[in-house]
Amino acid sequence: MAIQLRQLVAHLGGDLVGDPEREVSGIAPLDAAGSAHVSFLSNPRLRAQAAASEAAAMILTREDSERLGSQYAGARILVDRPYAYFARAAQWFASQSALPRTPGIHATAAVDPAARVAASAVIGPHVTVEAGAVVGERCVIDSGSFIGRDAVVGDDTHFHAHVCFHAACVIGERGIVHSGAVIGADGFGFANEDGAWIKIPQTGRVVIGVDVEIGANTTIDRGALADTVIEDGVKLDNQIQIGHNCRIGAHTAMAGCVGVAGSAIIGKYCTFGGAAMVLGHLTIADHVHISSGSMVSRSIPQAGQYTGFYPLATNAEWEKSAAIVRNLGTMRSRLRELEKTVAVLNAQNKKEN
Amino acid sequence: MAIQLRQLVAHLGGDLVGDPEREVSGIAPLDAAGSAHVSFLSNPRLRAQAAASEAAAMILTREDSERLGSQYAGARILVDRPYAYFARAAQWFASQSALPRTPGIHATAAVDPAARVAASAVIGPHVTVEAGAVVGERCVIDSGSFIGRDAVVGDDTHFHAHVCFHAACVIGERGIVHSGAVIGADGFGFANEDGAWIKIPQTGRVVIGVDVEIGANTTIDRGALADTVIEDGVKLDNQIQIGHNCRIGAHTAMAGCVGVAGSAIIGKYCTFGGAAMVLGHLTIADHVHISSGSMVSRSIPQAGQYTGFYPLATNAEWEKSAAIVRNLGTMRSRLRELEKTVAVLNAQNKKEN
Amino acid sequence: MAIQLRQLVAHLGGDLVGDPEREVSGIAPLDAAGSAHVSFLSNPRLRAQAAASEAAAMILTREDSERLGSQYAGARILVDRPYAYFARAAQWFASQSALPRTPGIHATAAVDPAARVAASAVIGPHVTVEAGAVVGERCVIDSGSFIGRDAVVGDDTHFHAHVCFHAACVIGERGIVHSGAVIGADGFGFANEDGAWIKIPQTGRVVIGVDVEIGANTTIDRGALADTVIEDGVKLDNQIQIGHNCRIGAHTAMAGCVGVAGSAIIGKYCTFGGAAMVLGHLTIADHVHISSGSMVSRSIPQAGQYTGFYPLATNAEWEKSAAIVRNLGTMRSRLRELEKTVAVLNAQNKKEN
Structure with missing residues (x-):
C-alpha cells in the first residue's frame, strides 16, 4: 500500500508542511516508525524521540512543531489533537487495506x-x-x-x-x-x-x-x-x-x-x-x-x-495487616482507653505543677 | 391481549373481590400500572401509592387490603404472598402472548x-x-x-x-x-x-x-x-x-x-x-x-x-487510608509502646499521690 | 477396559514391583480406589490411607515404598514424581477409552x-x-x-x-x-x-x-x-x-x-x-x-x-472495621497527638523524679 501525504490530509484535514507526494505505507508510534511510516507526537515528553525519528511524516501540534524546529527532518502534519488524528489516520489506513466483503x-x-x-x-x-x-x-x-x-x-x-x-x-x-x-x-x-x-x-x-x-x-x-x-x-x-x-x-x-x-x-x-x-x-x-x-x-x-481496593503486599505483610484490620475495633478501643488515661494523667500533672 | 380477572384467579388462585369480568392486558408495578393493568402491593411502605393507583386490580394481602379500606377503587386479589403471586401472574401473562414454537x-x-x-x-x-x-x-x-x-x-x-x-x-x-x-x-x-x-x-x-x-x-x-x-x-x-x-x-x-x-x-x-x-x-x-x-x-x-470489601473513597482519601493499612503493624507497635509508657506513668503517679 | 500393569510401565516408565499381568481398569485417588484401580501416594500424610488401600497397584516413590513396608499388599510402581506420573497415567487411560474421531x-x-x-x-x-x-x-x-x-x-x-x-x-x-x-x-x-x-x-x-x-x-x-x-x-x-x-x-x-x-x-x-x-x-x-x-x-x-484482599467478617464486624478504615487518617492523628502528650508527661515525670 502506498499513499501520498496529500491524500491523507485531503481525507482527514490538517496542514501539511513538506512534500505532498511523499508516499507512506502506514502509521506507527514513535518507537516503531520507520521511513515509510507516518508517526505522531502527542506526549510532549517524547519530543526528543520525535526529533530523532526517521518517520516520513509527523502528526503534531503547531506548538510542538515550533519547539522541534529543524531537529526533525521529515514532513509535518499540523493538527489540534495529534492523538485523535492518529486514531482517524490509523482507521483510514486500515480501511484502505481491508478486504472488501461481498454483500x-x-x-x-x-x-x-x-x-x-x-x-x-x-x-x-x-x-x-x-x-x-x-x-x-x-x-x-x-x-x-x-x-x-x-x-x-x-x-x-x-x-x-x-x-x-x-x-x-x-x-x-x-x-x-x-x-x-x-x-x-x-x-x-x-x-x-x-x-x-x-x-x-x-x-x-x-x-x-x-x-x-x-x-x-x-x-x-x-x-x-x-x-x-x-x-x-x-x-x-x-x-x-x-x-x-x-x-x-x-x-x-x-x-x-x-x-x-x-x-x-x-x-x-x-x-x-x-x-x-x-x-x-x-x-x-x-x-x-x-x-x-x-x-x-x-x-x-x-x-x-x-478508589477502594486493598493494597497488595507480600503475603506475610498482608497476613499481618489483615489480622489487624479484622480487629480495628479493638485497636480503636485501646486508643480511646489510652486517651482517657492520658487525659487524667495530664490533668493531675497540671494540678501538681 | 385481554384477560378477564376470573381467568387469572382460576389459573393462579387467590380471592377475587370485584368484577370478575373486568378485562386486563398485563401486569405492572405500582409506578407503571395504568387502568388496563393488574398491579401488586408487596411492600407496606408503598400503601399510599397503591391507594392512588388506577390499576384495574391489585394483588395484596388481606391485611393490607383492610388497611387500604376504600382508598383504592379497583378490584382486589387477596393472597398470602403478593410478590410470589405477581411473579406467577407475570409468567402467565407472558405465556399467553408467547408465540407458539413448532416442534x-x-x-x-x-x-x-x-x-x-x-x-x-x-x-x-x-x-x-x-x-x-x-x-x-x-x-x-x-x-x-x-x-x-x-x-x-x-x-x-x-x-x-x-x-x-x-x-x-x-x-x-x-x-x-x-x-x-x-x-x-x-x-x-x-x-x-x-x-x-x-x-x-x-x-x-x-x-x-x-x-x-x-x-x-x-x-x-x-x-x-x-x-x-x-x-x-x-x-x-x-x-x-x-x-x-x-x-x-x-x-x-x-x-x-x-x-x-x-x-x-x-x-x-x-x-x-x-x-x-x-x-x-x-x-x-x-x-x-x-x-x-x-x-x-x-x-x-x-x-x-x-462481607469483606475495601470501602470506596475519593482517590485522595483512599491513597491515605491504603498507605496506613500497609503499615498497620507499625501503628499497632506504636500503640503498644504508648500503652507501656502510660502504664509506667500511671503507676508512678499512683505511688506519688 | 482391562490393561495389564506391564502395559502401563512399558508406556510410561517406572519400576514395577508385583505381578506384571495384573489387570486394572483405571486410576483413582486413594479415597476412591477399589481393587481394579491403580492409585497413587504423592502426599506423605496419606501414607496410612495408602497402607489400607485395596488398590491393585500404587504409584509412589522408592522412599515411601520402603516406609510403607509390608503394610500395603498390592503391586507398586516406583517413580520419582508420583503426582506427575498419575497425571500421565490418567491421560493414557483416558486415551484408551476415547472414541476415535473420523478425520x-x-x-x-x-x-x-x-x-x-x-x-x-x-x-x-x-x-x-x-x-x-x-x-x-x-x-x-x-x-x-x-x-x-x-x-x-x-x-x-x-x-x-x-x-x-x-x-x-x-x-x-x-x-x-x-x-x-x-x-x-x-x-x-x-x-x-x-x-x-x-x-x-x-x-x-x-x-x-x-x-x-x-x-x-x-x-x-x-x-x-x-x-x-x-x-x-x-x-x-x-x-x-x-x-x-x-x-x-x-x-x-x-x-x-x-x-x-x-x-x-x-x-x-x-x-x-x-x-x-x-x-x-x-x-x-x-x-x-x-x-x-x-x-x-x-x-x-x-x-x-x-496478597491483597479485605478479610471477610460477619457483616456487622465488617461495618465496624470498614468505618474505621475510612477514618484511619484520624486514628493516626489521634495516636500522634497522644504520643506528643505522653512524651511531655514523661519528660516532666523524669525531671520530677
Whole structure:
C-alpha cells in the first residue's frame, strides 16, 4: 500500500508542511516508525524521540512543531489533537487495506423470510436471523451470529462471529459488537417463596445508541419491564456484565471485567477501571471515574476519581495487616482507653505543677 | 391481549373481590400500572401509592387490603404472598402472548441419528446434537446450541441460542440455560513437574437438578473424577465460574460475576452478591449470605451475612487510608509502646499521690 | 477396559514391583480406589490411607515404598514424581477409552476453498474456516468453532465447540482451547476527543506457543500494532481476560476470572489465584505468585507470594472495621497527638523524679 501525504490530509484535514507526494505505507508510534511510516507526537515528553525519528511524516501540534524546529527532518502534519488524528489516520489506513466483503447472504445462513435484511449487508455462514428482525444497510454479521425475532440492527453495524442479539433489542448505527457478546438475555429477577425462587419474566429490551462498541463475551441483560439502555458512544470492553434496567450514559467507557448490578443509573463521560463493580439501584453522576478493582456500594452524586481496593503486599505483610484490620475495633478501643488515661494523667500533672 | 380477572384467579388462585369480568392486558408495578393493568402491593411502605393507583386490580394481602379500606377503587386479589403471586401472574401473562414454537428439527441442525430427541422438542437452526444424547419432551434448543455425546436434557428445558452442553452432562426438568453458557468444559487440573504443567484428564460430569436457571456466559466445569453438582432450584446469574467438583446446594442464588473455585461445597438457600469469590475446598453452611465483592477464604460453618470489601473513597482519601493499612503493624507497635509508657506513668503517679 | 500393569510401565516408565499381568481398569485417588484401580501416594500424610488401600497397584516413590513396608499388599510402581506420573497415567487411560474421531470435514461446515485443512484433521458441524487459514495435522475443531482469515492452528490442537479464533492469530502444537473462548478480538484502544472516543484499529495478532490450554469463555485480545503473546506451556482457566499487547511468560498458570490489563508483561512460572487482577503496563518477574482476589497495581520485580484482599467478617464486624478504615487518617492523628502528650508527661515525670 502506498499513499501520498496529500491524500491523507485531503481525507482527514490538517496542514501539511513538506512534500505532498511523499508516499507512506502506514502509521506507527514513535518507537516503531520507520521511513515509510507516518508517526505522531502527542506526549510532549517524547519530543526528543520525535526529533530523532526517521518517520516520513509527523502528526503534531503547531506548538510542538515550533519547539522541534529543524531537529526533525521529515514532513509535518499540523493538527489540534495529534492523538485523535492518529486514531482517524490509523482507521483510514486500515480501511484502505481491508478486504472488501461481498454483500449477500451465505448459503448456510438461516434467514427467516419475514426478516428484512438490506441488500448491501453481509450475512456470514451459520448466521440465524429470525422473523421480523431488521438488518440495516452495509451491516456485516459474521459467522454464527444470532439475531432474534424483531431485533433491529442499525446501518453500518458490525457483529463479529458468535454474537447473540436477542429478540426485540435495538442497536443504532455504526455499532461494533465483538464475539461471544450476549445482548438481551433475561435479567436476574425472582420472587422468593419459602426459600424457592419464582422467575419474574423479563419482558423489557436492550436499547443501544449509535457508535457503541461492545467487547467479547460481554453480557447486557434485557429489562424486566422497562428497557436496559446504553446511550450513544459508550465503549464496553470484554467480559463486562450489565444487569437489567441499567442505564449507561453517553460516552462512558468501561474496561474489562466490570460488573454493574441491576437498575444502576450511570452518568455520561464516566470511566471504569477493570473489574470495578457497581451495586444495584445506585445513581452515579456524570464525569465519575472509578479505579480498577473498586466496589461502588453507594450512589456518587459528585464528579471525581474514586478508589477502594486493598493494597497488595507480600503475603506475610498482608497476613499481618489483615489480622489487624479484622480487629480495628479493638485497636480503636485501646486508643480511646489510652486517651482517657492520658487525659487524667495530664490533668493531675497540671494540678501538681 | 385481554384477560378477564376470573381467568387469572382460576389459573393462579387467590380471592377475587370485584368484577370478575373486568378485562386486563398485563401486569405492572405500582409506578407503571395504568387502568388496563393488574398491579401488586408487596411492600407496606408503598400503601399510599397503591391507594392512588388506577390499576384495574391489585394483588395484596388481606391485611393490607383492610388497611387500604376504600382508598383504592379497583378490584382486589387477596393472597398470602403478593410478590410470589405477581411473579406467577407475570409468567402467565407472558405465556399467553408467547408465540407458539413448532416442534421439530430445523433443516440446518446436525442431529446424530444415534441421539434421541423427543418429537415434541424444538431444535433450532445450526444446533448440534451428538450421538447418545437425549433431549426430553417439549425442550426448546435454540440456534447454534451444542449438546455433546450422551448428554441428557430433561423435559421442558430451554437452551437459549449458543449454549454448550458437553458430553455426559445431565440437566433436569424445567431448566433454563442462557446464551453462551458453557456446561461441562474441563476443570482446571494439572500436576506440576519441574515447573511445567501436565494435564489431569477431567472425566467427571456436571449433574444439574430440576428448576435450575443458568445465566449468559456462565461456565460450570465438569468434575475431575467425581461430578460437579448443581442441586434443585439453584439460580445462577451471568458470567459466573463454578470450578470442578463443586456442589451448589438447593435454592442457592448467585448474582453476576461470582467465582467458586474447585471442590467448594456450598449449602442450601445461600445467596452470593455480585463478584463474590469462594476459594477452593471450602465448605459453606446453609443460609449463608455473602455480600457483593467479598472474598471467602475460609469455610463458614454458621448461617449469617458476611462481607469483606475495601470501602470506596475519593482517590485522595483512599491513597491515605491504603498507605496506613500497609503499615498497620507499625501503628499497632506504636500503640503498644504508648500503652507501656502510660502504664509506667500511671503507676508512678499512683505511688506519688 | 482391562490393561495389564506391564502395559502401563512399558508406556510410561517406572519400576514395577508385583505381578506384571495384573489387570486394572483405571486410576483413582486413594479415597476412591477399589481393587481394579491403580492409585497413587504423592502426599506423605496419606501414607496410612495408602497402607489400607485395596488398590491393585500404587504409584509412589522408592522412599515411601520402603516406609510403607509390608503394610500395603498390592503391586507398586516406583517413580520419582508420583503426582506427575498419575497425571500421565490418567491421560493414557483416558486415551484408551476415547472414541476415535473420523478425520474429515462435516457436511455442514463452511470451509473456504482457499483454507488449508490437513486431511487428518476433524472439522465438526457448523464450523467456519476462512480463506488462508491453516489447520494442522490431527487437529480437532469441534462444532460451531470459527477460524478467521489467515489464522494458523498447529498440529494436534483441539478447539472444543464454539471457539472463536480470529484472523491472523497463531496457536502452536498440542493446544487445547475450550468452548466460548475468544482469541483475537479487538483490544480496547481509543483516543479521546472532547469526551467522545475514536477507535484505534487493532492490527496486531495473538501469538500462542505450544502446549497452551485456554479455558471456557476466556478472552485474549489481539495487539494494537505489535502482538499479544502467550508463551509455551501457559495454562489459563475460564473467564479470564487478557488485554492487548500483554505477554504471558512460559508455564505461567492463571485460575478463573483473572484479568490482565493491556501491555502487562508477566514472567515465567508465575501463578495467579482466581479473580486476581493486574493493571496495564506493569512488569511482573518470574516465579511471582498472586493470591486470589488480589489487585496488582504496581510492577513486581521480585519473586514471591503477594496478597491483597479485605478479610471477610460477619457483616456487622465488617461495618465496624470498614468505618474505621475510612477514618484511619484520624486514628493516626489521634495516636500522634497522644504520643506528643505522653512524651511531655514523661519528660516532666523524669525531671520530677
